[in-house]
Amino acid sequence: MSLAVTVVHACQRAGRGGSPTAVVDEARLSAAERCAVPVAAGTSHAVFISTGEHGEGRPAVSLRFFTAAGELPACGHGTVAALAVLAERARTREYEAVLRAGGRTFLGQATGGDHRYEAAFDPGPVQLRTPVAADRQPVLSALGIGPEQASVRCRIASVGRPRMLVRVPDRQALAELTPDMTRLRDACDRLGLLGCYVYSTPSPDGRAAARMFAPSIGVPEDIANANSTACLAAHLAGHGLSALEVDMGDSLGEPSTVTATTRPGAVGPLVRVGGTAMIIEEISLA
Known part of the structure; x- marks a missing residue:
């Protein structure tokens, strides 16, 4: 099966660097196959996204995060990367979604355009x-x-x-x-x-x-x-x-x-x- 991957550099500084992250649409993959994605893509993490519709009209997006070693309940720069891809697909300079990951639901936003976005989210109580x-x-x-x-x-x-x-x-x-x-x-x-x-x-x-x-x-x-x-x-x-x-x-x-x-x-x-x-x-x- 061919898998489409969007590579995002998350949390850049002054247009440089950032953490390379693989963003992938949800697919029928085993845990081992998911863990292989960041290795094959040359990234440390991969985030799998599945979109739906929230009751208030905002998109609802489920996120799953993987490294080569296994699944994570949360990944901050993975969430930033996912928000950028979602905003790009929505073709809007101001994007907001209800995100679901690690057993919790929270809001995320992204603003920008032309492949570059400022993204932020609520990581939950610390x-x-x-x-x-x-x-x-x-x-x-x-x-x-x-x-x-x-x-x-x-x-x-x-x-x-x-x-x-x-x-x-x-x-x-x-x-x-x-x-x-x-x-x-x-x-x-x-x-x-x-x-x-x-x-x-x-x-x-x-x-x-x-x-x-x-x-x-x-x-x-x-x-x-x-x-x-x-x-x-x-x-x-x-x-x-x-x-x-x-x-x-x-x-x-x-x-x-x-x-x-x-x-x-x-x-x-x-x-x-x-x-x-x-x-x-x-x-x-x-």
């Missing part, structure tokens, strides 16, 4: 907790962060799946990280973590850099990770920051930026996260 030292230390050790780095701060954040947020002093400390991926995968597996999102101390205006290491799902380092940035935004909302711009992908030669905003909600901050997506090409997989 749960935060502080890890105990026995859980924190194996992850920090695998990252190469010693206990002498007193500025290190850690939180466990969950939106879909939990991951550890780790703060380092600055961008230089972030760039110099050389994690032991085998040890990091073992530590994350033991704790049931998706991976580890390491970020530099944000500037007063909310600018930061980050690297997402997720060897447990077959992605040693992610070019852009929107859901983890949403988790960081929820964490920092309690410290007076309501808007973030997080640079990622520089260590991989793919400059990316994820944006997030927060506002007060009844049971915690309400987050919107997104980025710029560029539709690059259509390919066919045999």
